[in-house]
Amino acid sequence: MAYFDAASAAPLHPVARQALQASLDEGWADPARLYREGRRARLLLDAAREAAAEAVGCRPDELTFTSSGTRAVHSGIEGALAGRRRVGRHLIVSAVEHSSVLHSAEVHEAAGGSVTTVPVDRAGTVSPSSYAAALRPDTALACLQSANHEVGTEQPVREVAEACRAAGVPLLVDAAQSLPWGRVEGDWSLLTASAHKWGGPSGVGLLVVRKGVRFAPQGPVDERESGRAAGFENIPAVVAAAASLRAVRAEAAAEAARLRELTERIRVRVPELVPDVEVVGDAVHRLPGIVTFSCLYVDGETLLHELDRAGFSVSSGSSCTSSTLTPSHVLKAMGVLSEGNVRVSLPPGTPSEDVDRFLSVLPDAVADVREKLGAPTASAPPSPSPSDSDELVVDSLGKLCPIPVIELAKVIGDVPVGGTVRVLSDDEAARLDIPAWCEMRGQDYVGEEPADHGFAYVVRRVS
């Protein structure tokens, strides 16, 4: 049994558990009260704030504990936008931000604000110059994650922060994935994070607002957490969050090196072991514990079940594993294959043998799924009776990922070189996966055309 989904939530760190249990006795009272139980709670809260601030690299009075990382993002963005309302209502985000950032941007846009989404390259990286080009005189706030949660790619926060600083625009950094590994470098203005990503308990987020940043909390507030996070403080959880952040930081350098070696092993070995795989995310500038790849002709949900049965818990950005039937917005923004997507995110302490065992079960798991789906094999002979026609139409309407791609692959040999296949599909994933298949197979993706139902995706056979 191996849990390889630390980027979703890390199991509770032993230090967090210890701190939580100890502070359940001392930290349950209202820290605003003057009696002894209240004073004890206040001392715990203050100490936790100092420890967390030290780990972030900010002043304690710049740091607010929120009820989750999501809440920190929502409050941080709306507070910063409101604080600079006079400057303008323009918001910049990258295309690969966490959904909490993008949801905030949607709400801002629905309320009449404007949003620029900065694209990323195929590795998932924002270019500092295109980010800088998005800055406008009416930009109220810019947001950039420190590292991506789905593919592990690190963003050029320092350079983007410099550009923002030069333009007088505050930069909010969502540091949820990177904070356990170290401080966020660069001259950022706001920062958010989430304790359960580093083995702290659920229910604790961090919102840091640097002194001097204009900030106007929105919605009903109370006197708690400097008016930035309403509601009774959850002190035992806050204490556990701060204690475990210190603990993971103490081991961060050594553990990062170790995990980086393990994820590098996966990066290198998976394409050797499994045919038709695309490893995604930056190979160098990446988080230590995350590695992501996509497998052609594979249904992500079935693969996850296979791996679960084999004892591995991973997640996927494939459309079939989400409730919305659309592929992950991160994979979409990168323009990479989304079918059969697997994110491996190793918790600190993952034994090397678990990774080796994963590499030993993965090829069969993928092969089983492909076989079930009737996917073409690499060694399949060319079609015995190629069609005379220069154009074939494949009707994949009503069929979900990865079927349209499989059907395309099965007939491409039926048209002569130079001929085209038109795949009719109403599956959102086809838009991403058919071009990605062309790229992997060296075929020519001509483009898409609206069809009676869905779209026609046109592919020209090159070889």
Added chain:
Amino acid sequence: MAYFDAASAAPLHPVARQALQASLDEGWADPARLYREGRRARLLLDAAREAAAEAVGCRPDELTFTSSGTRAVHSGIEGALAGRRRVGRHLIVSAVEHSSVLHSAEVHEAAGGSVTTVPVDRAGTVSPSSYAAALRPDTALACLQSANHEVGTEQPVREVAEACRAAGVPLLVDAAQSLPWGRVEGDWSLLTASAHKWGGPSGVGLLVVRKGVRFAPQGPVDERESGRAAGFENIPAVVAAAASLRAVRAEAAAEAARLRELTERIRVRVPELVPDVEVVGDAVHRLPGIVTFSCLYVDGETLLHELDRAGFSVSSGSSCTSSTLTPSHVLKAMGVLSEGNVRVSLPPGTPSEDVDRFLSVLPDAVADVREKLGAPTASAPPSPSPSDSDELVVDSLGKLCPIPVIELAKVIGDVPVGGTVRVLSDDEAARLDIPAWCEMRGQDYVGEEPADHGFAYVVRRVS
């Protein structure tokens, strides 16, 4: 050592601690994931929701876990208001609601909505007929607490819910104080509560929205908790909250009878033991564990410190114990004395001897504070040299509660019967406490007049 502030926060119930510790191992993963850790987390979350729904008396799919009771109130009010935006933008609250309700009302008003605040009588009770009279064709939402958090008075929720139902207006009941004791009766539409009030952990609130109630969540949302509470679910805390609610309910009837006897003892004995005390809140329709009284000529903060030193943790609605220098809005709405205010709220399990010990130390604690402040004693002889003047002016400008009242009491004997004393004061508490003193002392409160600084409070000597 006795903690008598359960209405702020109850110490963790042993069942909550047990459930929390057990579910830390099982409930840390993302319940939206398909692998085994996720499925286990989902099972725990579903079971907790069923248990909490059973205790509330609603369907599981009507109940959302939020990150605090405050958040439940904020989200509940803004969602219900937005859901009925087409009907109108009128909101009704009682004058003695929890601050989270009143803060929501302020935000609504600032955004252009209208708010009617229904007054209460001297016992802190809303009259169903005056509540019903506030209902208008454009009323989007009505809010009423089940019982008051500062004085324990129970509200006529059933009658008010009937009036609201007849008018087609949803009623939101803030049940934070009463839910541990039983379900809220009556045909309410929305309900909120807070786990740390019943010995659950901090960080868990409940928001119940009955099927058929129009509800439009505001702000950025995600797919969690039916889109009504964004952010990663805090499952161990939720499990502990549900388990402890069941546990306190199992003992509620017996414990309520026991605590009611103890608070009745305080209600009866305090006025016998301590001169110049007003016990506030309804004597009959009240929560089992709360009793509140105010002591003339006493500074609430000093009294709290004296009681803390004697081993009792209580809270106060006096102005001097708050950061705003205004008395509790509840005491203000009731029109009762606010100086020297003490709220005793007994946690379940409070031993009878603790209450007796409290009654034995209270008289000296109050007497010490009065002596330090130079308060007039009940047995003080009348002024040896009454003034010839029919009107005396007392300049209490810059002096805080309870000094203006003490200075008034010291000179009232200096004017002849029928003469007046004008107390100049810029302390917000004087507006409440000078009339309350007149009521207690049988003197005639004439009224207030604006003065150069602050106000002149005019009192006519009657006896």
